Amino acid sequence: MFLIISCILVIKYNKLHILYKIIQKEGIFIKKQKLTNLFIFIIGTELIGALSGIVSGKNFKTFYQSLNQPPFAPPGWLFPVAWGILYALMGISIYLISEAKHANKKIAFGIYVAQLFVNFLWSPVFFRCKSLIGATVIIFILDILIIIMLIYFWKIKKSAALLNLPYFLWTAFATYLTVGFLVLN
Numbered sequence: 001m002f003l004i005i006s007c008i009l010v011i012k013y014n015k016l017h018i019l020y021k022i023i024q025k026e027g028i029f030i031k032k033q034k035l036t037n038l039f040i041f042i043i044g045t046e047l048i049g050a051l052s053g054i055v056s057g058k059n060f061k062t063f064y065q066s067l068n069q070p071p072f073a074p075p076g077w078l079f080p081v082a083w084g085i086l087y088a089l090m091g092i093s094i095y096l097i098s099e100a101k102h103a104n105k106k107i108a109f110g111i112y113v114a115q116l117f118v119n120f121l122w123s124p125v126f127f128r129c130k131s132l133i134g135a136t137v138i139i140f141i142l143d144i145l146i147i148i149m150l151i152y153f154w155k156i157k158k159s160a161a162l163l164n165l166p167y168f169l170w171t172a173f174a175t176y177l178t179v180g181f182l183v184l185n
Helices: 002-012 017-025 032-056 060-066 078-099 105-128 132-156 158-163 165-184
Strands: none
Touching: 032 078, 032 105, 060 105, 078 105, 078 132, 078 158, 078 165, 105 132, 132 158, 132 165, 158 165
């Protein structure tokens, strides 16, 4: 689902118009190999999100709707749309880090992989295992990892950090929701 949404977004915006503008702003000369690498990072990140959704099971909508909802809980259809966009931005940001010449690039990449793994875990723990406590612990760990990632990305490539601000804000909102679900249920 995430991959399909991303493909629709790319097609909708005239075959990479937005991605091209971001890369052009960064002053990166686009060669076929660099464009291929960009797609690999975006699609790889999207696939991790899609795999998390698959592992979460088919009944996630039913479980989500059965919970007592905290105030401002969005409708269930919004999550895959938001995550599809966020995963694309994350893929672009790690591509920018991969192209940077900086001593801490490998550390930043490791932090990115770690937070992506923790991100992957949240949905199966919340939806498949129905563990609100486990999901709450995971999302607090994810918040910390995202902050650390933002700090490293900022030092290496500010635009890569800025591309992850919507991810940070959405995850902070998801933290509120997760804690709200725990308290209300």
